[in-house]
Amino acid sequence: MEANAEIPLPVDKLSIDLIQKTKSSISDPRYAVLVSSGSFNPPTYMHLRMFELARDELTAQGYTVLGGYLSPVNDEYKKKDLISGMHRIRMCELACKSSSFVTVDPWEAKQSSYQRNLEVLARIQSSLLKSGIFDKGSLKVMLLCGSDLLERWGVLKVWIADELRTICKDFGVVCIRREGMDIDKIICNNEILSENKNNIISVDEIVPNQISSTRVRSMASRDRVRFNVGGQLFETTSTTLANAGRESMLGALLDESWNPGQPEYFLDRNPACFSVLLDLLRTGALHIPANVPQKLLYREALYYGLLDHVRNAKWGPLDGNRLQLADSVPGRAPGDGTAIRAAPDGGCCVAHGSVVHVYNWMLEERKPISLDYQQVNDVGYIDADSIVITARERLGRAEGGMAIFSASTGELQHRFRVEHGQQPKSFTAGALSLAGPDDNRIFSSCKGRLNEYGIGMWDLNTGQQGDFFYELPGCSLGDADILQWLPSKNCLMVATLFPRTDNCFIGLLDFRAKTIPWSWSDAGIVVTLEDKRVLHAIAMEDGHSICVINQYEDLGFIDLRAGTGTNSAGAGVRWSSRSKLMNRKVPFEESCYPKLATHNGQLFSCMNDSISVFSGSEHVLTSTLSRSYGGSICDFSIGGDRLFALHNEDNVFDVWESSPSPII
Structure with a gap:
């Protein structure tokens, strides 16, 4: 110097x-x-x-x-x-x-x-x-x-x-x-x-990175590491172990307290599973041999702190055109499936009558949530650990309503109350909707004993009722089938559809002004069984239109930028005929009606025993998902990069996944 x-x-x-x-x-x-x-x-x-x-x-x-x-x-x-x-x-x-x-x-x-x-x-x-x-x-x-x-x-x-x-x-x-x-x-x-x-x-740091000079020097000085796992020797590098992350057991070996002089480490664990997990750290790809049970691999991954690595490698981002049937799980109560909902982490829950069965992403059933014979109307995930359930009020008992339960233990965490005139009221909660990840509001349709019909809004932070939109003449809010929050409109879409009511109503609710700035209805006309009836609706991801579906699996689109719909059948609906039924008969003997969902620009619809996937701005049919048994699909849900489909007859649900992107 x-x-x-x-x-x-x-x-x-x-x-x-x-x-x-x-x-x-x-x-x-x-x-x-x-x-x-x-x-x-x-x-x-x-x-x-x-x-x-x-x-x-x-x-x-x-x-x-x-x-x-x-x-x-x-x-x-x-x-x-x-x-x-x-x-x-x-x-x-x-x-x-x-x-x-x-x-x-x-x-x-x-x-x-x-x-x-x-x-x-x-x-x-x-x-x-x-x-x-x-x-x-x-x-x-x-x-x-x-x-x-x-x-x-x-x-x-x-x-x-x-x-x-x-x-x-x-x-x-x-x-x-x-x-x-x-x-x-x-x-x-x-x-x-x-x-x-x-x-x-x-x-x-938006994307945390654990690279440091100390860790680089540590890895360079002792790059080769040997393990004896259940009597089988493995040799790898500290670079590979670093891919496990500092919070994992294997990644912890890179800490300063680790003794680099030790010739090898003995682990009394399953060597076949260790081989799969080590290869995952080397390549980023997961290959499970036929002789390794998945449940055993999951258990070993949990021990090493690599469960998230396995989950991320098992399936890729959901693409409707690349979905493959990954698993089928038999139900517990055939014939009474109400709803299936996907969890953010790839698990799901299935509502059967008064019970909600909960599954983690490994499809292991957790403790079910029982409502003591109260009928479940709707269910959803607040996050991977919390489930919100709406239920029907039991006559003579101040029960029903809406509550949050633990997804892992099934324990009640909070019960939401409805108040009118500062007095708590018993009510039946129906359809529900969460405002979104950055918004702490939750909505539910409500029916009280004294005509307290409408849509309630609660704050998830405080658990208290924040507002109530009372039902107006001509719009059946308390019986709503579908609620969906539209961030771009700062409004709640409410849809009450056939066959719950004779007439279909779709409207946007502005809670601030207590108005319905836009609505559509087919009220005021006589329809026959042959006419197209709106059976499900969903707001498109661009926030400019609502997609509806009828009994023939025809898709229709209503422009939200147009004025309020007039009282004529299908007024304002641009139908696109995709019917697979040549005689155009309504299958009233079927107990399952079509459903809709959107994900990353794709539109999904279920009808009978299959799910159709529509892609592009013109919503062209690009894929069909179907299987040979289980009966009609009564509900399906997308979340955690998985699609879950609940069948009605055998009450089995299917799990569809997209293969992970190839490792180059």
């Missing part, structure tokens, strides 16, 4: 041209230069990624980010396994070749003694101000770091309080939050950080 080396600050990657552009367009421009000082032993992708994240956040806050510097620490830092500063400078230079605005400042590493962060920041600021391009008020040289460094400021004794105070107050800090760390709590627990919290900018 050079004694008191005078090394010019590299400025070739600074965006000096932005200064003139901002001066002409912004009256009070603010410029930022980012500096990250560290070992870089070696530099990793995440070191450069930190600069990208910080630049995006500062730009959003009105700064013009001119560039960034990697400043390798001096050799006198004396960190264990620290290689020569010259080598680290060269590695950083090679790493920065891929960046348009990050470069290396070798000054710190080339000094004859250890340099503190404040000295590094002050030197870069001084060099930039001497150029005459900036004035001190418009330029901010900011320390870029991870939240682990911020945490160490409050723990280690090597940090000088005045130095930290000056860095925070006069320069500023941009901190990238590492997974599992609470930056607000770190700041709150540190007096200096708390005093200067307005000068500390925290940035979340």
Whole structure:
């Protein structure tokens, strides 16, 4: 290292041209230069990624980010396994070749003694101000770091309080939050950080990445690992084990506490399953031999902490044109299936009379939810761990309504109440709808004893009733078959359809104004059994139209941008004939009516014993899903990248999956 080396600050990657552009367009421009000082032993992708994240956040806050510097620490830092500063400078230079605005400042590493962060920041600021391009008020040289460094400021004794105070107050800090760390709590627990919290900018890593120099060095020094699993030897690399993730048992072997001197590790587990899981970590693909039962593999994957890896590799993103029958699960009570609902994680639940049977994504049945002979009307998932159920009121008993249950234990977690005039009322809850992942509202159709008919709305955070939309003349809200929240319209679609009522009604409810700004109905006309009757409806994903289906499996589309529908059969409905029945007879002997669903631009409809898949803007029939037994499909549901179809006669449900994308 050079004694008191005078090394010019590299400025070739600074965006000096932005200064003139901002001066002409912004009256009070603010410029930022980012500096990250560290070992870089070696530099990793995440070191450069930190600069990208910080630049995006500062730009959003009105700064013009001119560039960034990697400043390798001096050799006198004396960190264990620290290689020569010259080598680290060269590695950083090679790493920065891929960046348009990050470069290396070798000054710190080339000094004859250890340099503190404040000295590094002050030197870069001084060099930039001497150029005459900036004035001190418009330029901010900011320390870029991870939240682990911020945490160490409050723990280690090597940090000088005045130095930290000056860095925070006069320069500023941009901190990238590492997974599992609470930056607000770190700041709150540190007096200096708390005093200067307005000068500390925290940035979340949207896609967490656990790459670190320590882990890279650890893997490079002990890359080969041997296991004795049930008497069978396996040899792999620490790189492969890293694919398991730090929270898994195998990934934990990469922690600093692991003893690399141990020649092999003995695991008294199933070697055949270990072979499958190890191959999954190597290739990303899951191949289960015929001699390995899936349930056994799932149990072993749970032990190693690899269950999520198995689930993600078992099936790919759902595509209606690539679906294959993966499994069929026999029901518990033939002939009375009410509904099937897919869980976000690939499991499902099936409502049979007064019981809801719950299955995890491995299709293992959990403890059923029993409502003590109350008829289940509808069911849905709030999340993978919570199920909401609507039920019919039992005469003479203040029961029924809607409640949340645990998906794993079946225990009641919360019962929703309906109040009228600040008095709780017993009610029958019917169709339900969740507003969405970022909206905590839940809706249900309600029928009370004293004509308290309408649609209730509750807050999932508080569990309390938030609003109630009373039934208006001409629209049967309490008997609604379908509820669906439309975010683009900020309205709730309500559909009451044949055969529940003689006439079909579809409307949009505006809870804020207590109005129905759009509706369609076939009321006021006489229809015969041969006429097309709307039996199911769903709002399309673009929010511009509603798709309906009749007894012939003809699809119809109603434009929501048009005016309210008139009282004529099919008024405003653009029918597209897809009938498979040449005589066009209504199959009233069938107990199952058609259903609709949408997913990623595709439209799905079930009729009799098959499901049709329509693709493209013209909704062309592209695939048909069917099987040879089970009878008609009474309900189907899509979620967790799976399609579940519930058959009526044998009460069996099918599981359809798309194969995972090929590993190249």
